[in-house]
């Protein structure tokens with residue numbers, strides 16, 4: 155009986171329940187096929203079924219904030235449209251308890267010819283709020299939207315930022331039971347976005363459930379309790395937001411063709427090295443296939459005497475990882491195979507932010523470590539590079555370079571100008587955009603837990619004096 159009571163309580167706390175939802179579109183190669191199919195007396199099929207959603211189930215509790223994530227075309231918008239009732243599923247059931255406010259496509263539900271004020275009343279009536287109640291809310295809506303005199307202009311004259319300000323203000327001030335926020339907020343400026351997140355937090359504390367679709371994994375981590383990861387219409391993961399984000403970054407970023415060739419030789423390879431003062435350090439190469447990236451397309455690769463054979467990224471526990479908290483250490487493993495003899499090998503990494511700005515680049519020469527003096531054709535050279543990722547939250551890509559330098563130049567590396575060193579270096583391989591990883595913000599509350607502001611943490615110190 156106790157179990158029954160618990161179940162009932164769980165059910166009464168559920169705001170949205172999605173059970174085995176599928177959405178199938180019929181795809182016809184030619185428009186005429188549709189006609190042929192409808193007129194065919196033998197019910198012959200002229201289409202292919204395309205599953206935009208395939209058997210998706212999950213539920214959202216009252217006051218819970220849930221993220222829906224996935225690459226482009228994975229089915230996120232289709233799912234939101236089914237929850238809001240804009241689309242009907244092909245199969246499965248949707249249970250929604252309470253009033254939904256949805257900020258889906260910008261301007262949906264707004265009449266472009268109406269002024270901002272007129273649209274506020276229109277939205278109110280769509281959401282079932284009467285004119286009198288809406289009138290009381292107007293000062294608060296205007297205050298939140300903060301678009302000044304534009305509120306008396308037809309909304310067709312609004313910028314996308316103004317639009318989203320008004321839309322968000324209207325949908326949240328009537329305190330919905332379920333608030334759905336698509337990428338729409340992305341067009342607002344940072345101050346407005348902060349205001350929106352504060353408002354969502356307030357609503358959530360008052361039992362509004364929030365469904366958020368965004369490509370910003372920081373927002374998912376920061377604001378969602380749980381997240382659903384979709385891939386080609388199927389649920390790939392449903393659970394804690396942190397874990398969902400980790401899985402998201404492994405999508406397309408993991409070497410699923412690992413079995414098909416690029417196996418890691420656990421014994422390492424040093425049989426073809428000539429001896430010198432360098433004493434070999436055996437790298438503890440990762441054994442988990444998930445650590446490895448699929449190597450990029452040919453267009454990103456320049457092979458000039460060597461090929462890149464594998465690349466992996468792990469956290470400091472040597473576990474595969476694509477998500478790091480600011481300041482955590484990332485361990486990059488990479489291997490090149492020589493297709494010609496070479497002198498002293500040099501390997502290095504370049505990290506780029508989402509605006510393609512080089513944030514950090516460093517090679518083995520700059521670390522001033524010993525290296526083999528000569529490597530023969532067929533040898534495999536491995537690097538393990540640890541980087542303290544004290545960089546701004548966001549998504550990053552990285553590229554790899556492999557080059558060689560003559561032994562005598564290498565031995566004088568600390569006496570020579572770096573231009574001399576560069577001139578004596580021969581590039582063997584460059585692999586652009588090998589993969590991506592993600593840096594998440596520290597979620598601490600105190601200032602000392604926020605390590606720095608800006609793009610990167612720079613080594614430094616501070617003292618204070620006062621007289």
Ligand SMILES: Nc1ncnc2c1ncn2[C@@H]1O[C@H](COP(=O)(O)OP(=O)(O)OP(=O)(O)O)[C@@H](O)[C@H]1O
Pocket residue numbers: 179204205206224225226227228229230231232233
């Ligand atoms: N009316 C339709 N007819 C056929 N296919 C459709 C239709 N609407 C959507 N699709 C397909 O369904 C899949 C899921 O689309 P959906 O818009 O839900 O993806 P999404 O995850 O929201 O993508 P994005 O991140 O790019 O917004 C896509 O492959 C899309 O092309």
